[in-house]
Amino acid sequence: MTDAPATVTPTDNPESLTEESSALRAIGLRKRYGRVSVVNGLDLEVPRGKIYGFLGRNGAGKTTTIRMLMGILKPDRGEIEFFGHRTRRTTTALKRRIGYVSQSQHFYPWMSARQLGRFVGGFYPNWDTAEYDRLLRVLEIPPDRRSSQLSGGMRMKLALALALAHHPDLLILDEPTAGLDPVAQREFLEIVKNQSRNHGRTTLFSTHRIDEVERAADKVGIIDEGVMRYEGDLDDLRAEVRRLVEMPRKPIAVPQPTEPDESDDAPKPPALPLPTVRRENPLAGHDGYELLRDESVPERQQLIYRCTLPSPWMAPMPDGWRIEPLSLEDIFMAYAGLRVAEV
Amino acid sequence: MTSTLIRKELHQHWWAFLLIGLLSLLGIGWILLFSIMQGQGGSHLIAMRLHAFLLAFSALILGNRLVVAEYSSRTQLFLESLPLPRLRIVLVKFFLGLIVILLSAAGGLSIALVVSARTEVYTPRFIGILNARYLCFAVFVYCFFFGMGFLGRYRFVGYALIIGGITLLTRIRDLQMSDLAPIHLVGGTFPFEREVYPVTSLAITGGLALAFFLLAVALASVREGSVSSLLGERMSYRDKITLTALIFGILSAAYVIDEHKTKAPYQLAGGAEAADTRIARVTVAPTSREARELADQIGKDLDAMADFLGLESMPPIFVIERPDLDPDQFEYGWLDSAEGVIVRTAFRHPDWRYALCLEHLVGDVIENTSHGRAMKEDRFWVIDGFTLYWPHRGDSDAPLDRDRHLLLRALYGTEHLGELRKPGDLHRWFTHQERVGHEITAGIGWSLLRVLEQEAGADAARNWMRTVLATERSPSLISAYRDWETPIDTRFQKITGMSLPEFLGRWNEALDPWRETLAEPLEKLPTIQGKLEFEGEEGATTQVHYDFSPPGETDPEYFTRPVLLYGETAPFEVQLPESQLKRHPLASEESREGWLPETWGSGTGFTWTFAADSPALRCRIISGWRHTHIP
Incomplete structure (x- = not known):
């Protein structure tokens, strides 16, 4: 059993050659477990040197997508493109160019950080022991302590050190901050940002936390139910998505019946709400506006739209409607769908 | 990449490898000890049975450490995240363990072959058969435990089903586990089969080994390893209850079937x-x-x-x-x-x-x-002797020559077998039967029981015979444990108050005077001799030429009607019932040398002895049974 050389060259097939600015692309990835479709035709593109926040709820398909990108799972359909090399499944040679930190760490409990470095280094030809030692020092990981005796945060940092010590072209982190305390989360994200800033490291990290994406990501992809619902820059996303809110409606004047008996003893009928006129949605049927979510209540309509026109949301709204900007969290909710059961 | 994995396995499981090394040394130690105890008698290769058991235990340890430990702690997920094909992880583990097991097997077998060289005559074919049988068995046990390891917590269910299934099958079909491959490869015929490769057993065992290896690869690969990962999780309370119920159900079924198996x-x-x-x-x-x-x-x-x-x-x-x-x-x-x-x-x-x-x-x-338990070789002298003791029972103080023909059988037998003074001499009863015939050994057994009766008393002798012959319990693990816990020789001492060597000394002393008294008839009992030669061209049928050496001047009361008894044996069959034996008379001068009328194909099992009736003994005397394969 021999592995292909670590150096990857683009194929001769012109169709497989893509824009060089992409470090990683996924094209139409699909994965089913029995009857359940976990990832359903997902497209994804991570630009070189950027940090990509892969945002989605628990169970949205983030980990399955990442495991397919890492070659741990085989996609049922679709292709993956690493640095211009298109493949159905990530090969061992390609994996050597990736640093990977999984959601939970399953290190050998008897191995110390130093032993883990020696072991993992055996699988990467360009393993840099000095860099690994430096990372252990910088990340304050005791090199001779067994991995079973390290805290969750320490273990995650150790995983990051192991992922970085072979100078990967691409760093893939699967919910790296899950289970960490706020300080450790902040520390971890700073390390990732420094890696991108100082070493131009392309990074894809998955998370279900919007604040992390806001803090670290240059580009965001929002996945829901195995489908990429949005992919783009954060600023564009903020500019494109707005909430359209109906102003309070005018009640229809209805003549009140005369009261026949003013005595205190007689029971009074309950006050009925006055009927109102529902305003017509001004964006219904307009090209360039995509309804993401309808949050309407009986009293008023609330509609979240994404505008894909070159200059979004510049047109004035008719009377009775106002446009509200949204936080990234609201936008995520609109995409990922806040599904509160009516109880 | 592979060397890194191997180093990791050696570092992680060093104590398991050390334990297997110690087990291997223990097996070798047993082989040496057995060889010393056995001396010049019997096959020393019998000691490989314990070695085979230790080998299976080693395979169990390896399967548990290399597979179960990895998948139950989910560390295979860490390996899978590295640039490392999943199949390589499995293959490195498999071949590392296989090498260890084969080294252990080859080491034990080599030592056994060396120490047995004193008593065995080796041919390249015999060594080939021994190697094929033992190494094939070693590969099987390793593949079995390696494959079962991938079933994770359900491996216990697998073991229970396999053991229960085999137990039920053997009970229902009256099969012996030792006759079934792969156990057959290291079973009773292992030290003795010199000519014929057990092709069927080897093929079945090899097929099973391959099946378990493929099971391992399939479970490690199917659904990207998620199946083995799920199976590797620890047992839940419900799993434990289910497993207990399953084992209980199988044992109950085996018991019920056994109970209802009583024939009308x-x-x-x-x-x-x-x-x-x-x-x-x-x-x-x-x-x-x-x-x-x-x-x-x-x-x-x-x-x-x-x-x-x-x-x-x-x-x-x-x-x-x-x-x-x-x-x-x-x-x-x-x-x-x-x-x-x-x-x-x-x-x-x-x-x-x-x-x-x-x-x-x-x-x-x-x-x-006794459900066959009285027929074990270490106590067979009792049943052999009892078949004469009971029909000829009488006053226990009566002198031995009251049954002169039986006493003569005993004296004639001991004269040809040499002294029987050690317990081990009684443990090779089947060998004695082959050398002098079962009627003569029955005479020896009869004399042993008679002397026991006189030396230990009638009650003690009867208790001893009851202990050996009246075991009405069916064979079970408990009875096997009791046999192991209190060996038959120890029980003899407890019941009779004499150790077996002491008793054998007294028995020899009791026979000695009779050797002098009956010297004259004993001298008239001849030693029968003759030889057989096989002649035939390769690929053609073979003819058998016999050459009987008459004992000279004989008394018809002691030697009459010489014959050549012979027969064709099935694979691994050494004894033929009387009705299946052919008789070629040798009484006349011209018939003492010649060709048997039949011809045989190469590889046919063949057993034979020269024999004659001895009216004084009221039985037959023989030159000794020989077993061979037609070349």
Whole structure:
């Protein structure tokens, strides 16, 4: 059993050659477990040197997508493109160019950080022991302590050190901050940002936390139910998505019946709400506006739209409607769908 | 990449490898010890049985450490995140463990071959067979435990189902586990099969090994390893309850089947039944006055034997007349689906002897009632002796020459076998039978019981015979444990108050005076000799040339009617029933050398001995049974 050389060259097939600015692309990835479709035709593109926040709820398909990108799972359909090399499944040679930190760490409990470095280094030809030692020092990981005796945060940092010590072209982190305390989360994200800033490291990290994406990501992809619902820059996303809110409606004047008996003893009928006129949605049927979510209540309509026109949301709204900007969290909710059961 | 994985495995499981090394040394130590204990007698390769057990235990340890430890702690997920194909992870583990097991197997076998060189004559074919059998077994046990390891927590269910299934199968079909591959490869025939490769067993074992290896690869790969990962999780409370119920169910089923397996008594139409018997049920057919008398006599004697041994039941006996048989011939009928012992004999022949008939029946009844446990080689002298002791029972203080022909058999036998002074000499009873014939060894057994009766007292002798012959418990793990916990020799000392070596010393002392007293008849008992040669071209049939060496001047009272007894044996069969033996008379001068009328194909099993009747002993004397394969 021999592995292909670590150096990857683009194929001769012109169709497989893509824009060089992409470090990683996924094209139409699909994965089913029995009857359940976990990832359903997902497209994804991570630009070189950027940090990509892969945002989605628990169970949205983030980990399955990442495991397919890492070659741990085989996609049922679709292709993956690493640095211009298109493949159905990530090969061992390609994996050597990736640093990977999984959601939970399953290190050998008897191995110390130093032993883990020696072991993992055996699988990467360009393993840099000095860099690994430096990372252990910088990340304050005791090199001779067994991995079973390290805290969750320490273990995650150790995983990051192991992922970085072979100078990967691409760093893939699967919910790296899950289970960490706020300080450790902040520390971890700073390390990732420094890696991108100082070493131009392309990074894809998955998370279900919007604040992390806001803090670290240059580009965001929002996945829901195995489908990429949005992919783009954060600023564009903020500019494109707005909430359209109906102003309070005018009640229809209805003549009140005369009261026949003013005595205190007689029971009074309950006050009925006055009927109102529902305003017509001004964006219904307009090209360039995509309804993401309808949050309407009986009293008023609330509609979240994404505008894909070159200059979004510049047109004035008719009377009775106002446009509200949204936080990234609201936008995520609109995409990922806040599904509160009516109880 | 591979070397990194190997280093990791060695570092992680160093104590397991060390333990396997120690087990291997223990096995080798046992082989050496066995060789010292065995001396010049028997095959030293028998010691490989314990080594095979230790080898299987080593494979269990390896399967657990290399597979179960990895998948139950989910560290395989860490390996899968590295640039490392999943299949390589499995193959590195597999071959590392396989090398360790094969080294252990080869080490043990090599040592056994070296130490056995003192007593074995090796041929390249014999060594090839031994290697093929043992190494194939080693590969199988390793593949089995490696594959089962991937079932994770369900491997226990797998073990329970396999053990339960085999137990049920052997109970239902009356099969011996040791006859089934792969156990057969290291079973009773392992040290003795010199000529024929057990191709079927090797093929089955190799096929099973491959199947378990493929199971391992499939479970490690299917659904990207998620199946093995799920199976590797620890057992839940519900799993444990289910497993316990499953094991209990299998054991109950085995017990119920065993209980219901009791065969219905054989129904013989017509025949005279023994009257007024308590335990023995005897039928002699066809009905006649002689048949009725014979049935009554057998019933009376077997009832008395049941009282003597404390038996509470015995199988029904059916004696059927067959006038065409010689008066000293007894042909047994095998009952597949009914209970009982069938004997065909010419009981109305003028030369027919009742005592001889009873000798045969006693042995059969005890074999049946003891579930075969009285037939173990280390205690076989008791049943062999009892077949003569009971029909010729009498006053325990009577001198041994009251039954002169039996005493002569004992003296003649010991003269040809050499001194029997150590317990180990009694443990090789089957070898003695092959050398001098079972009628002579029965005479030795009879003399041992008679001397025991005189030295330890009638009660102690009877208790000893009851202990060995009246074991009515069916074979089980508990009875096997009891046998192991208190070996038969220890039980002998507890019951008789004498150690076995001490008793053998007294027995020799008791026989010595008779050797002088009966020196003259003993001198008249000749040693029978002769040789056989096989002649035939390769690929063609083979003819057998015999050359009988008559003992010179002989007394017909001690030597008469010499014959060559021979027969074709099935694979691994060494003994043939009397009815299947052919007789080539050698009485006349011109018939003492010549060719047997038949021809045989190469590889056919062949057994033979020169023999003659000895009226003084009332039995046959032989040159010694030989077993070979037609070249």
